[in-house]
Amino acid sequence: MKKTTVSKLLQKYLPYVIVIVGFAVCQSMVSAGTMPRTTKSLLIPVCVYIVMAVSLNLTVGISGELSLGHAGFMSIGAFTGIVIAAYVREVFGCSESLQLLISIAAGGVMAGLFGFLIGIPVLRLQGDYLAIVTLAFGEIIRNILNCIYISVDGSALRFSFNQPNLPGKLLFRGPTGATGVTRIATFTAGFILVLFTLFVVLNLVHSRSGRAIMAVRDNKIAAEACGLDVTKYRMMAFVTSAALAGMGGALFGQNYSTLTPANFSFNASILILVYVVLGGIGNITGSIIAATILYVLPEELRAFADYRMLVYAVVLIGVMLLTNNRTIKNFLNSLREKIRGNEEKKGGALHE
Amino acid sequence: MSDKIKRKSDTKMVPFPSHAIVPERDLGSRPVLECSHLGIDFGGLRAVDDFNLTIGKTEIAGLIGPNGAGKTTVFNLLTKVYQPTSGTIMVNGKDTAGMNTAQANKLGLARTFQNIRLFNQMTVEDNVRIGLHNQISYGMFSGILRLPPYWSGEKKQHEKAMDLLSIFHMENMANEKAGSLPYGAQRRLEIVRALATNPSLLLLDEPAAGMNPKETEELMDNIIKIRDQFQIAIMLIEHDMNLVMGICEGICVLNFGRVIAKGTAEEIQHNPEVIEAYLGRQKED
Numbered sequence: 001m002k003k004t005t006v007s008k009l010l011q012k013y014l015p016y017v018i019v020i021v022g023f024a025v026c027q028s029m030v031s032a033g034t035m036p037r038t039t040k041s042l043l044i045p046v047c048v049y050i051v052m053a054v055s056l057n058l059t060v061g062i063s064g065e066l067s068l069g070h071a072g073f074m075s076i077g078a079f080t081g082i083v084i085a086a087y088v089r090e091v092f093g094c095s096e097s098l099q100l101l102i103s104i105a106a107g108g109v110m111a112g113l114f115g116f117l118i119g120i121p122v123l124r125l126q127g128d129y130l131a132i133v134t135l136a137f138g139e140i141i142r143n144i145l146n147c148i149y150i151s152v153d154g155s156a157l158r159f160s161f162n163q164p165n166l167p168g169k170l171l172f173r174g175p176t177g178a179t180g181v182t183r184i185a186t187f188t189a190g191f192i193l194v195l196f197t198l199f200v201v202l203n204l205v206h207s208r209s210g211r212a213i214m215a216v217r218d219n220k221i222a223a224e225a226c227g228l229d230v231t232k233y234r235m236m237a238f239v240t241s242a243a244l245a246g247m248g249g250a251l252f253g254q255n256y257s258t259l260t261p262a263n264f265s266f267n268a269s270i271l272i273l274v275y276v277v278l279g280g281i282g283n284i285t286g287s288i289i290a291a292t293i294l295y296v297l298p299e300e301l302r303a304f305a306d307y308r309m310l311v312y313a314v315v316l317i318g319v320m321l322l323t324n325n326r327t328i329k330n331f332l333n334s335l336r337e338k339i340r341g342n343e344e345k346k347g348g349a350l351h352e
Numbered sequence: 353m354s355d356k357i358k359r360k361s362d363t364k365m366v367p368f369p370s371h372a373i374v375p376e377r378d379l380g381s382r383p384v385l386e387c388s389h390l391g392i393d394f395g396g397l398r399a400v401d402d403f404n405l406t407i408g409k410t411e412i413a414g415l416i417g418p419n420g421a422g423k424t425t426v427f428n429l430l431t432k433v434y435q436p437t438s439g440t441i442m443v444n445g446k447d448t449a450g451m452n453t454a455q456a457n458k459l460g461l462a463r464t465f466q467n468i469r470l471f472n473q474m475t476v477e478d479n480v481r482i483g484l485h486n487q488i489s490y491g492m493f494s495g496i497l498r499l500p501p502y503w504s505g506e507k508k509q510h511e512k513a514m515d516l517l518s519i520f521h522m523e524n525m526a527n528e529k530a531g532s533l534p535y536g537a538q539r540r541l542e543i544v545r546a547l548a549t550n551p552s553l554l555l556l557d558e559p560a561a562g563m564n565p566k567e568t569e570e571l572m573d574n575i576i577k578i579r580d581q582f583q584i585a586i587m588l589i590e591h592d593m594n595l596v597m598g599i600c601e602g603i604c605v606l607n608f609g610r611v612i613a614k615g616t617a618e619e620i621q622h623n624p625e626v627i628e629a630y631l632g633r634q635k636e637d
Contacts, residue, residue: 222469236492
């Protein structure tokens with residue numbers, strides 16, 4: 001009985017365990033100085049992409065809407081975060097960790113707000129139409145950002161549209177994006193953000209609201225007949241997902257000294273979607289693993305220079321074939337059942 | 353202005369459609385459902401026309417008719433899946449005009465579907481918990497932050513769900529995926545889920561479809577048991593005449609979108625129009 005409860009608990013908290021163990025290993029390698037510099041520079045982006053993948057999985061896997069504009073929310077979070085951090089630094093001059101905390105919160109709120117505004121028209125649609133419109137909104141956000149200029153003048157933030165000559169210190173200049181950003185993002189902050197994302201998503205899924213979101217995904221008409229406000233729960237998933245993406249973006253933005261809107265193109269959205277699909281739609285643990293491996297892989301393959309993307313493509317195709325191969329799936333399932341069966345045999349006598 | 357006011361003598365008087373029948377025991381209380389002149393057009397097709405029906409507070413009513421008569425369309429109209437082109441629907445004395453399906457449910461209409469619609473990827477218990485969604489509730493933030501309302505709400509939902517599942521002796525299936533249940537169990541789960549929404553009128557769309565005679569017998573007992581235990585009205589569409597004639601008190605026969613007969617099982621069985629609708633006209637010689 002003890003063993004089954006332990007394995008059940010482990011299963012329930014598996015995503016947390018993976019993240020904590022990963023953090024402990026990486027952190028000890030960093031402090032021991034055994035981690036190469038190139039790998040070290042990947043730590044924060046990996047955290048960000050885990051956040052992105054898990055939050056997109058809330059929309060795609062749990063709520064069942066194919067969203068192709070996730071990078072748009074990430075960019076809103078990133079640039080809001082950069083501007084707010086710079087503003088707080090200029091005006092209040094508080095500590096770096098507080099700057100980071102405020103900027104991440106601001107990024108999340110801003111992206112959540114935009115998620116709500118975009119959700120109003122988008123969530124009237126379903127399926128392919130919804131996917132196409134979210135794609136369009138992702139591009140619209142990027143193009144609007146290309147025209148915005150923001151400066152801090154004394155204690156006031158100044159905005160303009162297509163007018164680069166603003167008074168004060170320019171924080172964000174349209175297509176050139178944000179330059180000279182103070183890099184205040186830390187690996188620990190990334191780790192905490194990942195834990196926060198997991199906490200929000202997993203607790204939401206295993207609550208009354210999460211069940212309602214999944215019910216709407218499984219059968220919209222039946223959900224309505226059970227008295228659920230379908231739009232409310234689709235919106236809840238969409239906005240939560242956008243807000244978490246904004247938080248990830250805010251951290252991401254402050255990991256680089258230069259960031260342009262072009263970094264958040266349609267390709268970035270697809271990249272995140274690839275993590276979600278290959279990790280398993282609706283599978284949070286899978287998203288964590290897929291985001292880590294698939295982000296680190298092409299970076300580590302830089303040594304192969306010309307063959308880098310070729311190898312990456314082959315790996316992607318390999319994963320797709322493996323996860324969809326019936327023989328392999330059956331084999332894995334039988335293996336899983338065997339393990340479970342053994343456990344029950346051992347625990348059964350005590351259990352009864 | 354004054355000449356626009358209709359004079360009394362112009363008013364056209366029409367018969368009010370309340371040659372309605374309800375069980376005698378329900379005479380003292382307000383009917384759970386009153387629809388009058390209900391109709392819907394799909395393009396040029398009048399799918400349901402001039403549908404009038406009154407259902408008593410604890411009545412078991414049957415809606416029968418040949419295939420394509422418009423029975424499921426009536427259910428869809430009542431539950432606001434379709435908005436009626438004409439007519440009114442009153443549930444517990446409240447007009448449902450302009451409401452959507454979810455609001456109609458909150459007013460007391462719960463239903464099952466002809467082609468089963470469960471939340472297939474969720475467990476049996478979670479399906480019932482969705483039915484309890486508006487009965488036992490707590491907010492999103494209590495859920496995420498695991499505040500006290502979450503714990504007490506979850507506990508109450510679990511207890512109530514198990515209680516409801518025990519009507520059909522399904523407690524031992526609580527953790528199975530709804531989609532993997534056998535057909536009969538899926539039908540029963542749909543009824544439990546509908547009951548969980550605390551309805552005053554339960555609409556069952558072919559509850560016995562695909563069941564064997566023994567299961568149908570059990571279902572009949574259970575429908576009566578549910579009516580007695582929850583004191584609600586039940587209206588069912590069914591092709592199994594044993595079931596309809598066995599438990600339905602008032603029966604309404606629909607053909608080509610129109611009501612052709614209303615009455616008790618006895619009256620319906622001997623109604624020549626009903627016999628004609630089902631079997632065709634007798635050769636006259």
